[in-house]
Amino acid sequence: xxxxxxxxxxxxxxxxxxxxxxxxxxxxxxxxxxxxxxxxxxxxxxxxxxxxxxxxxxxxxxxxxxxxxxxxxxxxxxxxxxxxxxxxxx
Numbered sequence: 001x002x003x004x005x006x007x008x009x010x011x012x013x014x015x016x017x018x019x020x021x022x023x024x025x026x027x028x029x030x031x032x033x034x035x036x037x038x039x040x041x042x043x044x045x046x047x048x049x050x051x052x053x054x055x056x057x058x059x060x061x062x063x064x065x066x067x068x069x070x071x072x073x074x075x076x077x078x079x080x081x082x083x084x085x086x087x088x089x090x
Contacts, residue, residue, distance in 0.1 A: 025049055028065055032072075045071040 001009040007027045013019040022033020029047040036042050048068045055061050 022047075026065060028067060030067075043071060045069055 001007075007024045009023050011019050011021045012024075012029065017038040018035065020029055020033055020035050022029060023031035025031070026049070028049065030049045032044075032046055034042055034044040046069075048070065050066045050068070051063045052066060053061055054064045
């Protein structure tokens with residue numbers, strides 16, 4: 001989903017098939033979400049964003065976004081997903 005020209009919710013797919021599905025802020029993961037791996041294992045959690053002001057070599061200052069992931073669940077294996085619909089919800 002796009003809001004005001006920024007990606008706010010959806011799926012970020014990596015070349016190997018791994019994907020993050022969840023919330024975004026400033027086009028980067030933020031808030032609740034989950035990682036799903038090619039072997040169908042799932043891990044749920046939250047991304048926190050912090051902004052830091054950085055100064056370049058030429059003295060220009062810009063804000064840099066740092067991401068921190070906090071796991072909310074253990075890895076749910078593909079076999080466990082068959083028996084639990086909750087494994088896919090966040």
